[in-house]
Amino acid sequence: MYIDLPNEVRTNGQFNHLVTTLVQRIAQLEQKSQSDPRAADELNSCMVKLYHTCNHNAGFLVPYFFPKYPFEKPLSLSDRPYSYAMFHMQMGGYMVTRASRQIGKALPEYELVLTPKGWLPISEINIGDIVFDQNGLPTKVTGVFPQGKRSTYRMTFTDQSYVDCDEEHLWTCRTNGARHWSIRSLTAIRKLKGGDNPTSDQGIRIPICAPIQFPEQSHYITPYLIGLLIGDGSLTEGNTKFTTADPELLSEFDKYNDLQVRPIGKYDYNICTAGCKRIGHKSMFRFEIDRLNLRHRAENKKIPDEYLYDSVENRIELLRGLMDTDGTIYGKCQMEFYSASIVLAEQVKFLVESLGGKAVLSLKKGYYKKEGIICDCLPCHRLKIYLQNINPFKLKRKSNKFYVIKYNRTRILKNVRKVGNFNTICISVDSPTKTFITRNCIVTHNSTTYAARQLINAHMLPTFKSIYVVPHPSFLDTYANRMRDMERSFRFYQQHKDYRQNLKFKEYPNKSQIYLIKCLTDTVEARSKTTDELLFDECQLLDTELLPDIEQCQKASRIPCTIYAGTSTTVESFLEINYQYSSKGIWVIPAPGYTSDSVGKGWLNCGDENDIIKAIHAEGFLNPATKQPLQVHQGHWLHQDMLKLKAGFIGFHIPQVIIPDYVYKPHKWREIIESYTKYRHNMKKFIQEILGIPTEEGQREITMKDLIRMCDESLTYEQMKARAKKGYYSHVISGCDWGGSDYNPASRTKVSYTVHAIVGIAPDKKVDILHIKQYSGMDYRSIINSIVHDHAEFNASAMGSDFGVGAAYNMLLRERQEISAERHMIFGYVGPNTAPISQPTSGPGWFNQFSLNRTESISALYSAIKTGDLRCFNWNEAQDRLMELLNLYRIPTESATGVQSFRYERHGAKADDSLHALNFAFVIAQLLRGVPIIQDIALKARIDEMFNQNSSGAETIWGWSNSGHISG
Numbered sequence: 001m002y003i004d005l006p007n008e009v010r011t012n013g014q015f016n017h018l019v020t021t022l023v024q025r026i027a028q029l030e031q032k033s034q035s036d037p038r039a040a041d042e043l044n045s046c047m048v049k050l051y052h053t054c055n056h057n058a059g060f061l062v063p064y065f066f067p068k069y070p071f072e073k074p075l076s077l078s079d080r081p082y083s084y085a086m087f088h089m090q091m092g093g094y095m096v097t098r099a100s101r102q103i104g105k106a107l108p109e110y111e112l113v114l115t116p117k118g119w120l121p122i123s124e125i126n127i128g129d130i131v132f133d134q135n136g137l138p139t140k141v142t143g144v145f146p147q148g149k150r151s152t153y154r155m156t157f158t159d160q161s162y163v164d165c166d167e168e169h170l171w172t173c174r175t176n177g178a179r180h181w182s183i184r185s186l187t188a189i190r191k192l193k194g195g196d197n198p199t200s201d202q203g204i205r206i207p208i209c210a211p212i213q214f215p216e217q218s219h220y221i222t223p224y225l226i227g228l229l230i231g232d233g234s235l236t237e238g239n240t241k242f243t244t245a246d247p248e249l250l251s252e253f254d255k256y257n258d259l260q261v262r263p264i265g266k267y268d269y270n271i272c273t274a275g276c277k278r279i280g281h282k283s284m285f286r287f288e289i290d291r292l293n294l295r296h297r298a299e300n301k302k303i304p305d306e307y308l309y310d311s312v313e314n315r316i317e318l319l320r321g322l323m324d325t326d327g328t329i330y331g332k333c334q335m336e337f338y339s340a341s342i343v344l345a346e347q348v349k350f351l352v353e354s355l356g357g358k359a360v361l362s363l364k365k366g367y368y369k370k371e372g373i374i375c376d377c378l379p380c381h382r383l384k385i386y387l388q389n390i391n392p393f394k395l396k397r398k399s400n401k402f403y404v405i406k407y408n409r410t411r412i413l414k415n416v417r418k419v420g421n422f423n424t425i426c427i428s429v430d431s432p433t434k435t436f437i438t439r440n441c442i443v444t445h446n447s448t449t450y451a452a453r454q455l456i457n458a459h460m461l462p463t464f465k466s467i468y469v470v471p472h473p474s475f476l477d478t479y480a481n482r483m484r485d486m487e488r489s490f491r492f493y494q495q496h497k498d499y500r501q502n503l504k505f506k507e508y509p510n511k512s513q514i515y516l517i518k519c520l521t522d523t524v525e526a527r528s529k530t531t532d533e534l535l536f537d538e539c540q541l542l543d544t545e546l547l548p549d550i551e552q553c554q555k556a557s558r559i560p561c562t563i564y565a566g567t568s569t570t571v572e573s574f575l576e577i578n579y580q581y582s583s584k585g586i587w588v589i590p591a592p593g594y595t596s597d598s599v600g601k602g603w604l605n606c607g608d609e610n611d612i613i614k615a616i617h618a619e620g621f622l623n624p625a626t627k628q629p630l631q632v633h634q635g636h637w638l639h640q641d642m643l644k645l646k647a648g649f650i651g652f653h654i655p656q657v658i659i660p661d662y663v664y665k666p667h668k669w670r671e672i673i674e675s676y677t678k679y680r681h682n683m684k685k686f687i688q689e690i691l692g693i694p695t696e697e698g699q700r701e702i703t704m705k706d707l708i709r710m711c712d713e714s715l716t717y718e719q720m721k722a723r724a725k726k727g728y729y730s731h732v733i734s735g736c737d738w739g740g741s742d743y744n745p746a747s748r749t750k751v752s753y754t755v756h757a758i759v760g761i762a763p764d765k766k767v768d769i770l771h772i773k774q775y776s777g778m779d780y781r782s783i784i785n786s787i788v789h790d791h792a793e794f795n796a797s798a799m800g801s802d803f804g805v806g807a808a809y810n811m812l813l814r815e816r817q818e819i820s821a822e823r824h825m826i827f828g829y830v831g832p833n834t835a836p837i838s839q840p841t842s843g844p845g846w847f848n849q850f851s852l853n854r855t856e857s858i859s860a861l862y863s864a865i866k867t868g869d870l871r872c873f874n875w876n877e878a879q880d881r882l883m884e885l886l887n888l889y890r891i892p893t894e895s896a897t898g899v900q901s902f903r904y905e906r907h908g909a910k911a912d913d914s915l916h917a918l919n920f921a922f923v924i925a926q927l928l929r930g931v932p933i934i935q936d937i938a939l940k941a942r943i944d945e946m947f948n949q950n951s952s953g954a955e956t957i958w959g960w961s962n963s964g965h966i967s968g
Helices: 005-011 013-032 037-053 059-065 081-087 186-190 223-232 247-255 284-291 312-326 342-354 447-460 473-489 544-554 574-580 609-615 642-647 660-664 666-678 683-689 704-710 717-725 780-793 805-814 854-867 875-886 913-929 937-946
Strands: 094-099 109-115 118-121 130-132 138-157 162-166 170-173 182-185 205-207 241-243 260-263 268-272 327-330 334-339 358-364 367-370 373-376 380-386 410-429 438-443 465-470 505-507 513-518 533-536 561-566 585-596 600-605 636-639 649-654 731-737 754-761 767-775 798-802 824-830 849-853 870-872 888-894 900-906
Touching: 005 013, 005 081, 005 636, 013 037, 013 059, 037 059, 037 447, 059 081, 059 447, 081 447, 081 636, 081 649, 094 574, 109 130, 162 410, 170 186, 170 205, 182 186, 186 410, 223 241, 223 247, 223 312, 312 327, 312 334, 312 342, 334 342, 342 358, 342 380, 410 473, 447 465, 447 473, 447 513, 447 533, 465 473, 473 513, 533 544, 561 574, 574 649, 600 609, 609 683, 636 642, 642 649, 660 666, 704 854, 704 870, 704 875, 717 754, 717 767, 731 780, 731 913, 754 780, 754 913, 767 780, 767 875, 767 913, 780 805, 798 805, 798 913, 805 824, 824 913, 849 854, 854 870, 854 900, 854 913, 870 875, 875 913
Parallel strands: 094 561, 094 649, 465 513, 465 533, 533 561, 585 649, 731 798, 767 870, 798 824, 824 849
Antiparallel strands: 109 118, 109 438, 130 138, 138 162, 138 410, 170 182, 205 410, 241 268, 260 268, 327 334, 334 380, 358 380, 367 373, 505 513, 585 600, 585 636, 731 754, 754 767, 888 900
8 A cells, every 4th residue: 555654643642653753763773783683683673663654665775775975974755745645656557757847867977968959968869979079069979878986076167167076087187387288187177286276376267268159040030139128128028128328239130121219218228029020910020039038137137048059150149249338348357247137148158158258247236326225226237248359339439449469368267175975977989189168067867766676675675686677878877977977976875796786677686677778670689578566658659559568577476666757748658548547646745725627625735837827927837825934844745536546557747846955046047936927828738747747738739620621611511422423533542451450448548449441543643542441340241341331432543451360361351352462562560770661571471462551651641741742522421431540640760770850650549540551542542642762672563563653763753743742
């Protein structure tokens, strides 16, 4: 039975006393156990008793097992109480963890690396990715090398910038007065004169990078004008104004024929857009202002990413616009920029540094006098700028004051101090300088909880076996490295010469085992293994067709535990279906005075988007009723379906807003607020990304609107049949998808029917759907009789079908004289990285059997629907079958060799047979229309002969103009 440990401790006095007594006794015995063997025995006894008291939930034992991870203090779940649920041992049934993106990332991983798309965590950098080197040029990553947990040091420079690295990290540097650069490790740098606290003369010099060569972006509003508008524009909702005492700046607006600048005050101007190009009810200019999310008050201003990560020339123009408005130059070319927005100030700092300069950020208290009284105003963030060879001004009165001051384009080391022990990663790059651009940042990963779970259970339960399953190799490597780091911090870690303990397989003296495997396109790594626990991570990317094979590993277990974890990207995803079939646990937080529509008075439901959106404010996560901060750590799990909970189907929903690190840290909360602002016109996107609640549309290729649009409301089914009988269509083709299985919730197999579809090629060379009929059950002969009857009635001349039901259907079909075996193509799906149509490389070798690329063929079908190339009779008659076309959605995938692509995944509880029947018929229609989808010349000639067509070379295919298309 599941126990919500933190809530049980708060509400059950007897349980609290027992747990507290055991925890305190374990702490006491821990100190004695090193010298007293009897204390060690009693310690183990107390641990086992606590483990059983908590119903095999090891959450309270985590600090004991990991006394120094990741810092020099015990790992604890007390500041993330929702995490205790992830240690629950559910024997039978399953446990689902549905999380929002970036869930549970509480343990630091350092450094961001600059890429063409902006900053990326170094943990996300892969071989082949592009980064930038010291010269600002793009360079390819040639190696990624996890280094494990190492002592980490912060190098702080005189311009307040800093970077964290280990002692062995190599630096291009030189001492004061040295002519040439050299390569030194941090260890060597610390041994130089001055040590960890050198003077400015003793400090090592690090080169400043050359201007970063980001790819050029195209813009409707010029970068310079964007800079002016961010600096002195008034772009709050309903206003588009500009304020300046320099008429020279107004000339930038003259470049737009559709803009007019009208004075409304001494220094104020209204930007008018009458008579200009419009998008909907908005002018192009105002549309761009809204799209770029520029309508902010002074304290919230920021630069859009597409301008920040632009070419050198465009970034210089952007900086000039900002400096001409909010910048100043005085004295001996002293340049400063002022802003009430800390985000904008940090962005301008990056802008200067990306152009090869330096910038020092400080805070200046602002005030003004009103009737002799000093009044405080918004704090002012002051940026002192050092730029060489680039004039950051265009306004003449400022630009004329600029001159080149020669200074060393270096950063000077100020001090070095240890910040802790962290997991580190090193990368190598294909650059002559062997350098890459980085800065300090924190990155985290939820694999810590599951790794701790596996390690503790392997120690506590003799003979216990656990398999961690993930789809992608990169995910597996990340988790394996995380587990290795945690294993070295594990209290009972030691190498055993008689037991294997490599990166992805571990065995222990108590005969417990841990496997880490990937199952991307096959289940090879899972075969021949036995296990008690299956822990599926990143389930949204898992190919569900592989599950039955993987689950065979668990058949012999007496204590089977299954966990599904990931982010529900769509309502049809495998993870979401399992969550909806579970107890659907939600985190509820005390909210005095507030009444939730879903959980009642005094509580806020963190699984209800309406409750959460009411609590999101710029100041923090607040009680909607009292506007006081909500205490997320005081919440507890509330399960919506108690019957499922008792049956052992347990689910937990974990949005970002229940993670204290996100709610209580200002910079993390700012990320949520920025996402909320970004998606304010598309709240479904915010709900999915931040709250972890999937949206209806998900990643479907087409929508219901596309299906309705393809239907001709003036045509009925009977009219289409009459057309076919009269010979209106040049070719009529049947498509069959064989089925017959029933839906079984326990095994989660899909609904499956036999579907017969008929299409015709119209005189305008478009394809019309003429007939779709569904059959249930497995009465082969009666189904075949009906299909053959309809095939003949519509004058169909060719047929495509899948290789299904042990070929029984196809065998019976070819016994009928109405079906020509020469024009009956049997398809077996393959892909995604294969030819569109090819000869099968294996199988029984049926006559006219072909391999069909599943991904490309379905993508071509969807493309035809969206472009109007595939049509249908009226919606009322066709909708039941056409709706099945929405039961597939696309997800990204990657081959074993690293080739990235996507595949189509079906809804776990809905049929998709109508789609495949149409797909088989449409593929033959594509061939008959001359669409070039056959790469093999010999195979093409064979199919030409099959349909009695004459191949006419490159200009025409099968006698028709080569105007076809295929989408992949």
